[in-house]
Amino acid sequence: MPLPPPRVPRQKAHLRQISVEGYRRDDGMLELEACLRDTKDLDYVLASGVRRAGDAIHEMRVRVTLDADFTIVDAEACSERVPYPGGCETIAPAYRQLIGLNLMHGFRRTVGEMFSDVRGCSHMTELLLSLPTVAIQTLATFRRDNEDGGEKPFQLDRCHALETSTQTVRLYYPKWHRERAKDS
Template sequence: MNEESSERRRRMHKRTVECDGYLRDDGLWEVEARLIDTKPFAQQDRYRGELKPGEPVHDIALRLAVDDGMTIVEAETIMRSTPFPTCIEVEPILQRLVGERIGKGWRALVRQKIGPLETCTHLSELLGPAVTALFQTMSYGKTPEGGGSLDNQRSSTERPFFIGGCHSWRTDGPIVAEMFPQFSAKRPAGA
């Protein structure tokens, strides 16, 4: 997108989502995700007084640590800036996910464990990019230097989590047929 069209539009809001993934010394995988909402103009906040341009309306972060099987071992939320003082009451909510496995049915599991009125919409939204960043963090394995992202999974007898998860990884597509023929549903030409 281009910033040059500023004479035809005015920015009214900016949301930044940033995720960082780590391999910890104890062998756990960790992701930190942060969502920041700002306005480019001064505004009056009922509970915090005047917010200057660029000062966060929302500054919400979460941290998840998982084992190699994608079971959540640790979960934490930090509500740094919120529009209402009651928002911080949801900080402990992600603890309900400790012991749960991220995988097929993940979104439904989260909805089952955490009701919509028990959490913050922004925190719920942040779980999506956090989990996909976690998958990317783990994709090269624990010894990534010089390897390809799939080297540690190609000879797998257990279907990798990403197969069947998007257009390129569909089981009847050319990528799965080439890279993971053991999980391919692609029919040979003329069959």
């Protein structure tokens, strides 16, 4: 169901686009490439100069390589467009600290701690928060979700719709459906 139409006329001022592409490399590892891009619909005056409507204010990119356990084995970051040239882009090497982190075990919390405030770029750090779910979606591309390998499908009990006591699971994964526990 789509959002209802706006109730009051409005003028668009800002667009943030976040894209993350997932790849399976020839060596079997997964690679994620993420980009955050901000543009304004009006000319935007900064201390560093005017950015024309439609020109990128921010354009940050991150690439991580993951092993079979979703541990980051390589990480690269860059800032192609920044509001303060000569300052913003100098933080990119700090994101090599991602190497060794696991996307499935406290990644978002750890990233928030590692790169908060002046230890990182708020836009680059925000971009990283999408990586765990995109990694799962990338891996899922190469798995059939209804294969019966004897193990519970990885996506069950990871969101409200696929909680194993729901009607959704009863319909699509009947083997794994369980009745909701009654309160005593």
